Every structure is written in C-alpha cells, then in structure tokens.
Amino acid sequence: MGFFIETLLGGLMTGVLYALIGLGFVLIFKASGVFNFAQGAMVLVAALAMARFSAWAIELTGSMLFGNVIAFFMSVAFMIALAIAIERLVLRHLVNQELTTLLMATLGITYVLDGLGQTVFGSSVYTIDVGMPKEPLFLFQDVFEGGILLNPDDLIAALVGAALVAALALLFQYTKVGRALRAVADDHQAAQSVGIPLGRIWVVVWSVAGVVALVAGIVWGSKLGVQFSLSTVALRALPVVILGGLTSVPGAILGGLIIGVGEKLSEVYLGSFVGGGIEVWFAYALALLVLLVRPEGLFGEKHIDRV
C-alpha cells in the first residue's frame, strides 16, 4: 500500500510539471487558435537564458538569492523581447492566413530557437540552482515499511504550478486583456473589427507563454540540468493538453495530473508484463481514448457550427 501511495504521489508531482509546459500550449491556442509547436524550444531557450544570466548575476552579486532574482527578471525581459521578435518577424506577416500556415510557422520557430539557442548560449549542460531542497523526505515511517517517499523539490514545483494557474485563470477571466485574448482566439477578423489590436495581443500572449516557459524551464532545468533535451520534454506534455482540452487552463492541470499518475502506475504495475518502457505510449493511448469520447478534451470548449 505504501508503495502504491508513493507511486501515486510521484505521478501527481510529475503531472504538475507536465502541466507547467501544457499551460504554454493552452495560452497560445486560446489566443490564436494555433497549436504552438515551439513551446518546447521556448522552454529550452528560457532555461538557457536563466542559467547563463544567473551564473553571471550570482558571480556579480555574490548572493544566490539576488543573483537568481536579477537573472529571473533579465530572462523575463529576454522572453518578452523574443515574443516581440516573433510577432514582428513571423506572425505579423501571417495575419488572416490559414491556421495551417501559422502552425507551420511555429514549427519553423522551433528549429530557429533550437539552433539559435545553442549557437548563442552553447551546447554544454548548464545548471540552474534556485536552492531547491534535493534530499528526499520519508513520511509515515511508523505506518509503512521504509516510509512514503516525497521529494520536496517536486512539492515546491507543484505549489509554483498551482500559483501560476490561479494567476492565469484570473488574467483570462477578469481582465480586459484576458477578454481581448479570448476574442482574438474566437475570430481574428471580428476582433480586429471591434478595435482589438491583433499584433499587440499576440505580443502579450507570446510574452505570457514565454514567462510560463521560463517558469517551466527553471523547474525542469533545476531538476535535469539545462541542455538541448529539455525541448523534448514538451512532447511529454502533448497528451496532457489533448486530454485536458486545448482551450482550458484548469484542463491542462487536471490533464497533467491524470497523465502523470496514469503513466507512473501503468509503468510500475503493467510495465513488467510487457517488457517495460510503456509510460510514453500509455499516456498517448489514454489521451486517444478520451478523444474518442470527448473530441474537445475533458475541459475543452465544444465547437458548434450552425449550418
């Protein structure tokens, strides 16, 4: 029983980490109706920026706390600059084009960011140390043999993820920008016709997605180290947004938790029967099953066309 609870907890924690990346997908999709293939590359670039800036800032200030704070704001500025560049160089020229064109553009942005990120920041492994505790905690040792394993860094990541979701939910539901974002997502032309500046909205949403990518990059980067493979983590978040619904922020969280728990339990309890290594495709299988029943995902908006 103790091991089951441990696996369940591990899955929930991993799920929150997936959800952090899934949120980036959801944000862009909500605002532009485009699935942003570049989200993984944005996580990589954001983490690279944070790692390099923090190394410099910590050395300059001699303080890990101040160094990291300075590096965080520098990275935020960097991601906003990146969002502006993407809008100016790519998106602005694709207003009112087919969604497929925008989709392919995000694929192009992926390759550019992957390549530029490594060219500018280098291909070595970098460290982000924000002082997360690494040693595991063993709870309820009196009840379960060996106790229940809990990693404090996962717990902190989960709290950060929850705070981010709350902030984004408020942004979308209760602010003028949030309403504009939703209007743009609904119909570019209609939004423009009532005076919503499409370009500015895209900059805002890509900036917010950039900040979400930065938070995800800091959490994942402090866990794994920062290097090229970080961009592949985004692939693990794909089933999360399929399951939760591409337009729902809470859906990304719940989808993350379901996928996280599902893949861990499946790997541990079913993996040994089929030679192991099933957690990746199990997550996709789970997402596909949901699509059969609810094509818009668990929390996605139902799309109804009048004919």
Next chain:
Amino acid sequence: MNTKFAHGIRGLAVAGTMAFALTAPSIAAAQSEQFIPLLVYRTGSFAPLGIPWANGKLDYLKMINERDGGINGVKMVYEECETAYNTDRGVECYERLKTKGGGGSLFDTQSTGITYAVMDKAPLDKVPVMTMGYGRSDSADGSVFPWSFPLLGTYWTASDIIVQDIAKKMGGVDKLKGKKLALVYHDSPYGKEPITALQALARKHGFELMLLPVIAPGVEQKSTWLQIRQQRPEYVILWAAGIMTPTSIREAQATGFPREKIYGIWWAGSESDVRDLGATAKGYNAIAIQGSADYGKAHDDILKYVYDKNQGSADSRAEVGTVAHTRGMMIQMLTVEAIRTAQEKYGKGKAVTPEQVRWGLENLDISQARLDELGFGNLMRPVKTSCADHMGSSWARIITWNGDKYETTSDWYEADMSVIDPLVKAGADKYAKEKGITPRDCSKE
C-alpha cells in the same frame, strides 16, 4: 598545410523547413596527404559528450602534424561532418566523405545507430569502420566482419568487467549468487546491447537481473527509480547517454539510492555527466575505456604542440585530460598507428588507401614499449589485433566521481573471454547466416 574545418552549426529554419548543418570544404587530397573523415556531434542532445570527444580527435591529429610532421612525412588532412547523433545525417556524412581525398581512411561513426546503418555498406565500399567502445559487440569476430573494428572493448566486455568489480566489492564472485542487479538502460539498440552478456553472466554467477528500460531521451525516470526503491537491487548498472545519466543520478538521490552502488557504462562516465551534480554524484562509478581517466605524456604533447601555439580545438586547455577528450585522443592514436602499420607494408611515406588501412587495423601490434613512446604508457595496455580478433584488447578500469573529479579506483581488469567469446561467435554466426556471408578462414591468413 592549410587545413580548414568548420564546426557543424544548427541550421536556421523558416516555416517548417528542416535544420541542417554546414561544414567547410576541406583540402584537396594530395599524394603526401592522408584524408581522415571526422564524424562528430557538436549539436543536439548528446553535444556535451560529443564536443570534447571531437576536440580530442582533432587535437591529436594536429599534434601529429605539428610534432612529427605527419606519419613518415604524410600529413593528416581531415574534415568534420556534423551528425547531431542522427543516423540519417551520419549516413549522409559517410556517403559524402567515403571517396573524398583519395578515400576516407576509416570511419569512426561515434554512434551505434550510424554504425548499424553503414556496416553493410562498408564492405562494398571497401572502407573500414572503427567503433572503439561502441557498435556491435559481435563484430569483434573479424572472420565475419572483416571491415569492422570494435577496438579496445565492446559493451559485452564492459558488462563483464563491471560485474567483476561489483563481485570484488561484495567479497567474491560467489557472493553474487541469489543477489539482484538492475540494468537501467536507454531503450534503444545502444542500451539493449549489453543485455545478452549480462544475462549470460547472470546464468553463470547465479544472480537475478532486473531489466528497466528508460524511454529516450530519459528525462522522466521516476517510475524506474521507484521500482528500484521497491525491489532493492544490490547494484544498478546504468546504460545511459546524454541527459539520461544526470537524470538517473538525480533520481537515485531523490529515492535514496546510494550513488556508490551505481555503475555507468563509459558513455555515462564523462565529466559532462556529473560535473553539474557535484557532490550529488559523489561515489558514482563508471567503467573507463582502458585508463582514459588518467593523465599521460600524450596530454603534455597536445598542450605543448597544439595549445601553446593557439591551435587547440577546445575553448579551454583545461579540457585536455578530461575523459571524453582523452577518448578522442585514443581513437586517433589508433587511427594513426593503423595508418603507420599499413605504410610499413605498402610503402613508407606514402598515403595509403582505405583498404590498406583495413589491413593496418587488422595487424595492429602496439606493445607497452610503443605505448610508452607514444605517451599512452599509463593510459592503455597493449593492443594486438588479428584476422579473428578485431577488438585487440579488453582492458579497462573503474573510475569514481569524488564530487569534484573522476579518480581511478580499480586496478586493471580484463574481460572473462570464456563468457564473451561464445556470445561473439554465436552472434557472428547468426549474422553470417542472415547475410549469406562465408566467414574467412583466419587460420590461412
């Protein structure tokens, strides 16, 4: 001689186009020049390992040109080709460079995937493939694989040596009986390669082998390490690469598994795998190809003839002497010695063809005295290849991360060939049958 190369850079792409790499053109081959194609991966997931490895290879060639004026007056010319560790790009590099400069002397593909892809082409193109410490383990049988050279050890010999060191720590081989060892492996041909040998060793010594695959690239391993926490194996053998290695060590910490009880394969045993972990990885063991974690006179020569003249390939001279850089040097030393051996037979002071280099590889005889002369005396043990034995040596040592650097913590081990040889024979026979190859009769050569 003017030799140019450019590091592959990640291509820029617009609107869904693919990334690509650029390499600068190399020099036209001349009779007094020997062309060496260099397949490298300076970008992509495995770049942290690939960069120092590639630098070590380049630096050694530069040093030979500078110190010795080449091999008997024949200068080394070379061209890098960026694979990003992708098999398709590796095959593209192979096709482009195999006939360049009078023929690529030999291909060190730096990837098991690329090796598998070019292995069947090499005999037709008459180009040797050298796979030091990687590739197909049964290709050590030269009677079936005349063009393949897994010099200095394979994943099967590495498996045996790791188990030998574990047994030593447990107090003897007999102590393995009834115990449990886990193999945490990259779920790819590379990661699966040691399974055959470890299963044979498990049968011989009576231990139980847990197999735990990790999906590439290995960024999510929680369920794997939770299973280890539950099953409590005595030791974990880690067949990882790239980001999988530090992630494994971090998860070991997160689940309370002692790092002293983890053994990584050599590709999971470079500084780039553990440097950022620092004290977290303290106690982590890895097998080194021969003595590649030690420092020798060859390093001093690289610094003196290359870095002191501002010709070094690495950004910092501190990279010289690191494990991955030293591996690169060892590979090129073997390449150079194979060419030298071929020249002895086919004409000193002349460039040799890839086919002649193959002969050189098959007739390598690098004694301890010669190793001392080359500056590798404490880094390697003698190597002697033959028609039947394309590996030439299986010596290796165990290294341990002390929180700051690797230390060599074992004496020299040689693989137990009574276990490995039958596996090599069985694998090679199967391959010969599948491909319709008639093995060479090495007793007549």
